[in-house]
Amino acid sequence: MPAKIVESKPRPFKRVDMDPITLDIIENAMLNARYEMDAVLFRTAMSPGIREQHDEFPMIANLEGKMVVGQFGSFIHGFKEAYDGTIEEGDMFLTTDPYSCNGAISHINDWLLLRPIFKDGRLIAYAAMFGHMTDVGGKVPGSLPTDAREIFEEGIRIPPTKIYKNDELQQDLLDLIMHNCRLPHWNRSDFNALVAAIRTAEKRVIELSERFGDDVFYSALDELLERNKRAMAKLIKTTVPTTKQYFEDYVCDDGLGMGPYKIKCSMWREGSKVIFDFEGTDPQSISSINFYLNEEMFKMFCGVYMIMVFDPQIMFNDGFYDLMEVHIPEGTLLKPKAPAALSCRTHALGRIFDVLGGLLGQGNPDFLCGAGFSDSPHFMYSGYDKNGEWYQLYAIGFGGIPGKPFGDGPDGHSLWPSFTNVPNEFLESYFPLRIEVYETIPDSGGAGFHRGGNGLSMGYRFLEPGEISIHDDRWLTYPWGVTGGEPGRRSEKILHRADGTIENLESKCDRIKVEANDLLYFNTWGGGGCGDPLKRPAERVAFDVKAGLVTVKGAKRYGVVLNDDLTVNEKKTHNLRAKMAKARGKPPIFDFGGSIDELKKRCKKETGHEPPRQPEFQTWVTAGMEQVKKSKPKRKAARKKKASKAA
């Protein structure tokens, strides 16, 4: 049963015409409201993950649930389909279960709040926001266990639940949830902050509706969606070919010694519609690297990416959704069946952007970017300090943005919008550690006409015994380069024990014991290069060498030879470049640094790690997939759970 909307004074809205100016004003005001949501949340949240690194996303949708302003697209349609209850004035929904909202959020650390906005007895819009909680219980601090086999190990799972009813907080319910978290004061504050941000959006929406009239406001949101659809239709027609494009990339391993996992996607256009098909993607993993990808969210990724690459002037919203069709086979890494574990989905989530880039760019090489920092690697450190107080850090790593047709990739930055690093002085004053090294890794960015950004090296000196967990990737496969650009350098984690031994840590590991004075180098990967490195102005290469971002030896990858004083040796450079160009011939469009087989063969020698084994898939999943192929795809049974009865 889909959700039932209860309005005290239901009346239909009237679609009215309006001048383009009013429309632009309302669009502007909606954007302002969306940014105000961020501002309120950042200022009042407590966990560094939200307030410093900004791991959160807001949205305002029209009354049908289509996103008008926001980031990741709307999930409300899926939510309404799956939720068997009422949506009433004064409700605020909380959910953390990806399986109950068709993947609107993709692991249970993300707390999603949804508020229907009512005005004068009828529904006029929705506001929603989710934020990543540092801990939601489960088997490991941080609630992101790589080795989890089921979602039940990953913390407290909340189905869509009315946490506010008639604007009254269901305190018992909230207390129950908090009781299952290791850092309840952070969760409580972050929860309050999310509520405050959503209430801000509600206030703005009602103000706008009052200012322009309900019918104008309603019609304006519709028209904004349509305007976007018209713009995107033109964009799709000019950039997506009707011939099939195809691209694949990988998540290197699953934390259990198996990998890599293939993500495969085909794309083609039929008329004004673009179709994406993930057929051929590997089955779901038995560990927690699965990423429950919501089709609508993928459309948004794709739309936004196209807008950014081809025409950043377009404002994005859900309007163009009808122009895209996405097929993700059930039981795969991107649409796992419950109760598959999901917590470490960050790698597959990030990799989707590399896949998108490769897919959209191969038909338009002038707009093709290298593979980027397609991940947000996690680092966790926890334990009891000298005074017996529990400390628990969750931090996100930063790395190399790829070279792109528009310029170099920044060094040690983030692929995700609004993410920022946590100041090291903040870390040192609140956690028992010192950051001894905080610099980008020379030559780790792929060489190219536009250089890939360097990966980041962070040296954590631990001051208390404790445990660390690491979730990283791209240690086996390379961040690939494009149109002549070379791949970036891969990631590694080296632990220098206080007793002098050195350990080469796995890319994904949980609960590694550390002692005071152990030093961990967490080295992320660089971005792929873009364009022919032999054509990069030699002066710019020399500039990077002087800056310490590229080494004298690394400059040779550009065919640039430097004198002792680091100025360009024109003659030697000219000769070397000519020689290299001849030896290389016409550069390939993609440089993956070798096939998977080759990478595996070289693995031990180059990385110090055994190559991952061929993944074993679960027979109940693969058997199911065969059946699905034969019959029509079955809709996953909606959760039959009634609305929360906490009161």
Place this chain on the structure above:
Amino acid sequence: MSYRLGVDVGGTFTDLLLVDESSNQTFTAKVPSTPDDSSIGVLNGIERVCANAGIKPEAITHVMHGTTVATNTVLTGTGAKVGLVTTKGYKQVLQIARSFVPGGLGGWVIYNKSDPLAPLSCTVEADERMGADGKVVRPLKKGALADELKALKNENIEALTVSLINSYANGANEKEVAKIARKALPGVPVSLSSDVVPEMQEYERTITTVANSYVRPKVANYVRNLQRKLKRMMKDVQLHILRSDGGMASSKVAEAYPVNLLMSGPAGGVSGAVWIARQAGFENLLTFDMGGTSTDVALVQDGKAQLRRETTVGDVTVRASSVDVRTVGAGGGSIAHVPELTGALRVGPESAGAEPGPAAYNKGGEAPTVTDANVVLGFLPTEVRLGGDMEVRKDLAEKAIEPVAKALGLSVEQAAAGIIDIVNENMYGALRLVSVEKGYDPRDFALIGFGGAGPLHANALGKLMNSWPVIIPPGPGVLCAYGDATTRVRDEASRTFIKRFRDTSVKEVAGIFDKLAAQAEKTLEKEGVAKKDRSTTYQVDIRYHGQGLLLTVDFELKDLKRKGFKVIGDQFDEMHRQLFTFALESDKELVNLRAVAQGREASIAAGKLSRGSKKPLASAKLGSTKVFVDGRRQQADLYDRSRLKAGNEIAGPAIVLEMDSTTVILPGHVGKVDATGNILITPQA
């Protein structure tokens, strides 16, 4: 007899305001600016204003000046070559910055990051380490650093910045570095982060200190040059520079900490607006300063401008207090366009600037600007010209706007009205940022419009905000000079002190405040402010333990000593509730402690306008023109502002002209001239 002088150097005019300190009488002068060396214009102006007052320049004892030199140095990228010393392992602190990529999802595709303000090739590492607790973990290796610094000589750096990890907790190692640097690089000015901004967060502290070094040589040159020329004319004169936070600094202090001058210009406007509004009887106001390329807005409560602990100029954001001015890229020169894919009307942020300027000015500009829209609508009448020699061509404005009209399927006039609505909406967004979004109700505030284009748009903004009256002060340039002349000498001393209430004591905290107060007052003493004229206020930046935000709470030190932390805590809870709708039970945490010392407020008398009747003199009326407003053409009267008398009332639609600004009074509104010459616009009763 002593006089003080306020000087505002604008792009076109230099305005001066002379105040007789014994009688509080004022004199003004306006002379053309001299952009190549603005001191020439200033000196010309001084001669003029002294002649007006019938005094000799020697009678002037204080010159108060707001300057945009620091701002322009950053905006044009013409600052010094700065060397940087960091802790080992942190050489790339500016290169990495906060790892932030602007522009939303996929924003990295088009984001190109600029090179750091201090080049990496001029950055060296010091082998040393301070702990977060302020204890030395590893002492400085001096010899190695000296060698590195000597090598920097070849880079010809013009200034050096030292910013070491955790120096906010203990600056001892930075001082050691400074000693070595002075020997290794004689003559190169050194800025220490623990001195410029002793606050947590290595990137912010470093960029702030580097910015200080970056603008320092230019500012110092400018200030010294002006000082020297002033001294030639007036032997005992003291030059003061307006700081971003609206306080005055001596020329010496301004030279050493020019990072505090980045918002000197806008701060002058806000200070002037505060003073003018107070004369008109308004203490709560929104300031609206609209120029050619951008608009600055700020909120003033109880006669005090809101401050914030951050200043942004171009893509540089530093930790320095400034009047909380929000800037939007919307001004008279903003260009309207209709992107092909969406067919939406966008205005700005691209601007036609002064060159080639709006199409109507016939200086080669062809793009449709906000000014052109104002010309098409009749708000900038072509019939009458006062002063200046700018010719306004309506035909060219229409031609420029035509393509926009075509793309939107509207008439030229409708399109022009649309451009004005959109640009007003952009500015409305900025005004909301400083008011509604901070929990203030704009209906409790008057709106004061100034700057070249402010008086044209202020009435419309008043309507959007519901902020009345809309105050249009006479002469936008003099307003800034008023700001310069009336601000107080100010200095602040601060320290990061991160402790929960329960981990410290009132005694410890009060002790630190006493020290900070002494430090700030010492600056005032050096500036010759007598003890009886000094006052000190206290502030603390505070948050719930674990939170990222900081709210600044003002309090009386004696209350803290008597009643304890509750004095601060309760006020913080209340502010948190006002801003975010909730307060928390969590522990509260002190972060920054600050003492602010100020000199006496200047008292000057506002110019009095002679009284007239309700109806303006016939000679004040210059004629009438057609304006397009509310979707139709209407007859509007034109007035000469210099002939208006106190008590005059002008019903809209009407346009009031003066030499450097034009005021629009919309239909359904009435403008009343008050005793000091302001026009107060309100909706018709």
